[in-house]
Amino acid sequence: MPEQFIWGLEVLLNGLMAGVLYALVALGFVLIYKASGIFNFAQGVMALFAALTLVGIMDGQVPFAHLINSIFGTEIHHFGWHVPAFLAILLTMVVMVALAWAVNKFVFKHLVNQEPIILFMATIGLAYFLEGFGDIMWGSDIKKLDVGLPQGINGVIDEATYQILGYGFFIDNLDLFATAIAAALVFTLIVFAQYTKQGRAMRAVADDHQAALSVGISLNFIWVMVWSLAGFVALVAGIMWGTKSGVQFSLSLIALKALPVLMLGGFTSIPGAIVGGLLIGMGEKLFEFAIGSAIGGATENWFAYVLALLFLVFRPQGLFGEKIIERV
Amino acid sequence: MKMKLFGAAMAAVMAAGPALADLKIVDTSYRTGPYAANGIPFSDGYQDYFTLLNERDGGIGGEMVNLVECETGYNTEKGVECYEATKGDDSLVYQPLSTGITYQLIPKATADGIPLHTMGYGRTSAKNGKVFEWVFNYPANYWDGASHAITHILNENNGDISGKTIALVYHNSAYGKEPIRTLEELSKKHGFNLTLLPVDHPGQEQKSQWLQIRREQPDNVIMWGWGVMNQVAIQEAVNIRYPMENFIGIWWSGSENDVKAAGDRANGYKALTFHNLGSDYPIYADIQKYVVDAGKAAGAGDQVGTVLYNRGMYAAMLAAEAIKTAQEIHGTSAITPAMMRDGMENLSMTEEKMAALGLPNFGPEFDVSCENHGGNGFGAVSQWNAEAGEFVLITDYYQSDQEVIQALVAEDSQAFAAENGIEMRCQ
Numbered sequence: 156m157p158e159q160f161i162w163g164l165e166v167l168l169n170g171l172m173a174g175v176l177y178a179l180v181a182l183g184f185v186l187i188y189k190a191s192g193i194f195n196f197a198q199g200v201m202a203l204f205a206a207l208t209l210v211g212i213m214d215g216q217v218p219f220a221h222l223i224n225s226i227f228g229t230e231i232h233h234f235g236w237h238v239p240a241f242l243a244i245l246l247t248m249v250v251m252v253a254l255a256w257a258v259n260k261f262v263f264k265h266l267v268n269q270e271p272i273i274l275f276m277a278t279i280g281l282a283y284f285l286e287g288f289g290d291i292m293w294g295s296d297i298k299k300l301d302v303g304l305p306q307g308i309n310g311v312i313d314e315a316t317y318q319i320l321g322y323g324f325f326i327d328n329l330d331l332f333a334t335a336i337a338a339a340l341v342f343t344l345i346v347f348a349q350y351t352k353q354g355r356a357m358r359a360v361a362d363d364h365q366a367a368l369s370v371g372i373s374l375n376f377i378w379v380m381v382w383s384l385a386g387f388v389a390l391v392a393g394i395m396w397g398t399k400s401g402v403q404f405s406l407s408l409i410a411l412k413a414l415p416v417l418m419l420g421g422f423t424s425i426p427g428a429i430v431g432g433l434l435i436g437m438g439e440k441l442f443e444f445a446i447g448s449a450i451g452g453a454t455e456n457w458f459a460y461v462l463a464l465l466f467l468v469f470r471p472q473g474l475f476g477e478k479i480i481e482r483v
Numbered sequence: 484m485k486m487k488l489f490g491a492a493m494a495a496v497m498a499a500g501p502a503l504a505d506l507k508i509v510d511t512s513y514r515t516g517p518y519a520a521n522g523i524p525f526s527d528g529y530q531d532y533f534t535l536l537n538e539r540d541g542g543i544g545g546e547m548v549n550l551v552e553c554e555t556g557y558n559t560e561k562g563v564e565c566y567e568a569t570k571g572d573d574s575l576v577y578q579p580l581s582t583g584i585t586y587q588l589i590p591k592a593t594a595d596g597i598p599l600h601t602m603g604y605g606r607t608s609a610k611n612g613k614v615f616e617w618v619f620n621y622p623a624n625y626w627d628g629a630s631h632a633i634t635h636i637l638n639e640n641n642g643d644i645s646g647k648t649i650a651l652v653y654h655n656s657a658y659g660k661e662p663i664r665t666l667e668e669l670s671k672k673h674g675f676n677l678t679l680l681p682v683d684h685p686g687q688e689q690k691s692q693w694l695q696i697r698r699e700q701p702d703n704v705i706m707w708g709w710g711v712m713n714q715v716a717i718q719e720a721v722n723i724r725y726p727m728e729n730f731i732g733i734w735w736s737g738s739e740n741d742v743k744a745a746g747d748r749a750n751g752y753k754a755l756t757f758h759n760l761g762s763d764y765p766i767y768a769d770i771q772k773y774v775v776d777a778g779k780a781a782g783a784g785d786q787v788g789t790v791l792y793n794r795g796m797y798a799a800m801l802a803a804e805a806i807k808t809a810q811e812i813h814g815t816s817a818i819t820p821a822m823m824r825d826g827m828e829n830l831s832m833t834e835e836k837m838a839a840l841g842l843p844n845f846g847p848e849f850d851v852s853c854e855n856h857g858g859n860g861f862g863a864v865s866q867w868n869a870e871a872g873e874f875v876l877i878t879d880y881y882q883s884d885q886e887v888i889q890a891l892v893a894e895d896s897q898a899f900a901a902e903n904g905i906e907m908r909c910q
Binding site: 162165166169170172173221224228232287290295296297298299300301306307308325327396399400401403404405406407408409412440443444447451452453455456 | 514515516517518519520523655679680681682683684685687688690691694697698710711714715718721722723724740743744746778783785
């Protein structure tokens with residue numbers, strides 16, 4: 156088999172894996188947009204905040220330590236204990252639920268029936284607030300995140316592909332794990348939306364707020380629930396990306412990777428986020444491999460958007476988005 | 484009555500405003516945003532050194548230093564705003580700490596007559612003092628760094644790297660592209676093959692670049708990264724089992740922050756530096772006593788001795804020495820920015836001077852002159868010791884390839900002079 160083809164196959168597989176990581180971020184956007192029509196600009200920062208909180212809890216860091224020390228002249232930084240990863244994840248989820256409640260109580264409750272652009276602007280404000288809040292709460296140093304996820308080359312795939320193709324493929328164990336997590340997450344979310352009372356209520360709210368209200372569904376409860384779910388997805392994305400690069404403030408920029416995925420997969424479809432992620436990941440990596448070096452490289456960022464725009468031309472609502480029907 | 488009110492208001496404003504000192508130093512820092520983890524230790528080191536001079540020595544030459552901090556968020560527009568907002572009242576020198584901000588400030592500072600010190604970053608050809616009267620980039624610049632990396636690889640290969648392949652993984656920006664021209668010249672001179680691998684900002688996703696490195700197995704990888712790009716690159720190198728001792732980063736890719744995420748497996752990673760590392764210097768006892776313990780540290784005091792803290796402190800030390808030189812030249816303690824420029828242009832850093840400051844062997848010896856604003860181009864290589872949790876210097880300071888660098892500096896700076904109608908100085 157020609158060398159280029161084998162390498163291309165390796166690139167394709169890695170592109171699919173990268174796409175899963177993009178999709179994890181995109182899922183959070185989809186959940187909130189689907190249920191409330193809000194494009195949540197703060198989703199990337201939520202991933203950062205969740206990861207910061209997780210590391211902070213695991214390391215026994217005292218929240219707001221700098222602030223407390225500068226006001227009271229104390230020198231406290233750590234509680235002196237270490238929380239196991241699983242428990243820390245649960246506690247972080249509690250924080251994310253509290254955040255969801257606070258966001259609805261103090262921001263969106265007051266903006267019901269406002270124009271979508273107003274809600275969008277509110278999420279921009281929320282993003283900046285949350286970034287600063289996370290900084291004050293946990294500090295801005297780069298934190299190592301280790302929740303026990305495997306990392307590095309998968310030896311089995313390396314060996315197997317070497318035996319078959321004469322070239323061992325590189326597949327990162329973390330990417331494999333992320334794929335499994337993403338699959339489980341999507342399956343759970345679909346089952347939740349289709350077969351649970353709360354899930355059906357969420358879909359009802361997504362279809363028509365006022366009709367849902369008229370049959371006794373609490374809009375507040377659904378919104379808190381959806382923001383909590385988005386917080387959970389943000390936590391998962393934060394763990395995956397934070398394990399790769401350490402937990403740091405540039406983690407919030409992963410949202411940029413989710414935008415072309417949303418454009419391609421549609422803003423309202425959970426499977427769309429996954430398929431969109433896979434197409435973007437695969438497309439950008441193959442383009443970089445085949446053509447990138449001939450035109451100076453570093454094509455991935457812009458090519459992802461070009462790919463998404465191409466899809467938009469033919470299907471403005473995205474691959475899986477709800478069809479836009481305008482009745483006159 | 485109106486006059487009384489006006490007088491009271493003025494008194495209140497004056498009482499509430501900052502104390503007007505004679506030596507105004509602006510610290511354009513970034514303690515927020517994606518690069519805060521790097522901006523904080525540098526700024527802490529920069530400020531703590533001046534605080535030490537104020538607290539221990541009563542300032543410099545009897546004049547207290549008035550430190551003004553301005554947050555840029557590593558954002559070029561905000562950096563320019565900081566400059567415009569603080570340049571009054573005889574700000575003596577700016578350390579923009581960003582190549583983007585530096586490029587914007589070069590024409591402004593030149594017009595305003597305020598010196599810039601862009602230590603190890605910024606416009607490399609500013610080394611030519613004949614063209615760039617107000618810009619200084621001593622003790623080393625990016626092109627020196629590229630040459631240092633190649634010299635180190637040469638030394639490890641008994642002086643022969645012909646036929647070898649060296650890959651440059653770089654931030655796809657003006658900063659990241661800086662070493663390319665130098666490396667191309669050096670590849671012609673030494674016969675190695677150069678592979679260029681750009682990484683888009685911010686650099687969180689580098690799978691394509693590292694798959695290519697895994698396929699092509701270059702003998703060495705040089706990195707020109709910043710922020711998250713560094714951590715991801717080192718992690719990816721670990722993932723593909725690239726030998727860390729063959730992986731060398733520029734000085735902005737060589738702090739504790741960069742290797743932390745990869746953990747023990749980053750052991751052996753190398754980075755260039757133009758100053759020494761660690762906290763085993765007499766000055767740290769003074770910083771602890773007069774600054775940290777006295778509750779006057781710029782930050783939490785937890786960055787003391789880190790690579791970037793040392794760099795910030797070194798930058799402040801060079802600024803303070805330039806102030807002393809200016810005071811000597813002009814016979815006055817209250818110097819102006821123009822006098823500061825003279826001090827910088829006549830700065831001479833000797834081992835004797837550094838030892839007296841409590842920083843023996845902390846940086847290379849160098850001289851600045853009217854023609855040479857970049858020092859002598861000395862640098863060294865450090866290596867990450869994961870077990871000890873520190874970068875350790877593994878070479879002596881050595882000079883960059885002046886034959887190549889000087890020609891490039893002359894070419895670039897003369898082109899800039901021609902474009903901007905600048906008349907050569909130092910004739």
